Amino acid sequence: MRVKILRQKSPNSQPYWQEFSYEYKDNQTVAGMLDELNYKDDLTDIFCKHAPRIQWECSCLQGMCGGCAMVINRRPALACETFLRDIKGDTIILEPLSKFPTICDLVVDRGIIQENLKKANTYIKEYKNSDMTQYDHMYSAGKCLKCGLCLEVCPNYKDGKSFYGAAFANDCYLISSRSDSRKVAIKESYKANFAKSCSKAMSCVDVCPMKIPTLASIAKMNRR
Numbered sequence: 001m002r003v004k005i006l007r008q009k010s011p012n013s014q015p016y017w018q019e020f021s022y023e024y025k026d027n028q029t030v031a032g033m034l035d036e037l038n039y040k041d042d043l044t045d046i047f048c049k050h051a052p053r054i055q056w057e058c059s060c061l062q063g064m065c066g067g068c069a070m071v072i073n074r075r076p077a078l079a080c081e082t083f084l085r086d087i088k089g090d091t092i093i094l095e096p097l098s099k100f101p102t103i104c105d106l107v108v109d110r111g112i113i114q115e116n117l118k119k120a121n122t123y124i125k126e127y128k129n130s131d132m133t134q135y136d137h138m139y140s141a142g143k144c145l146k147c148g149l150c151l152e153v154c155p156n157y158k159d160g161k162s163f164y165g166a167a168f169a170n171d172c173y174l175i176s177s178r179s180d181s182r183k184v185a186i187k188e189s190y191k192a193n194f195a196k197s198c199s200k201a202m203s204c205v206d207v208c209p210m211k212i213p214t215l216a217s218i219a220k221m222n223r224r
């Protein structure tokens with residue numbers, strides 16, 4: 001298998017493509033492949049040119065942290081949940097998420113997600129008893145990894161300065177469901193930073209690794 005990676009040495013340097021050869025393993029994930037490539041002390045590309053180790057992020061490697069989010073063959077996905085056997089063809093193309101600043105290679109700065117949550121003061125303050133019929137959906141919405149895949153694929157999300165995206169919408173639903181003192185402010189923030197700019201493309205639902213029913217969160221918030 002040929003592995004083509006868009007690399008970048010630092011935030012201010014120019015990106016460049018580098019290709020590697022990898023012996024295909026049917027039960028291997030993209031994360032496992034990157035780990036194995038980096039295990040070599042003498043990593044070389046397809047031209048036998050020495051290459052620095054490939055920089056990428058990971059933590060749990062079980063689809064629970066969202067750290068290994070990247071663009072795999074033009075589709076945003078988690079590297080630890082993407083198996084080589086599901087890749088069509090003999091070439092795999094890896095790129096960093098394009099909606100966030102690149103730090104190095106496949107590592108990006110997704111801090112804007114948390115910064116926007118802080119700006120909107122998305123915290124519960126005092127808990128209130130919630131509708132038990134909503135528990136299943138609240139549990140699903142609470143699974144958000146803040147991995148950024150939904151923002152990468154969203155046609156409305158650009159830099160996070162005005163439109164905050166699906167991850168924000170799910171949090172707004174959770175806060176307004178559990179807090180009396182914060183629900184009015186959260187609804188106003190939801191209206192300003194999500195509702196007025198969302199075109200309902202729903203591509204966010206397609207790529208979500210946790211299969212969060214974001215459309216339901218949006219529908220519930222719009223009714224509120």
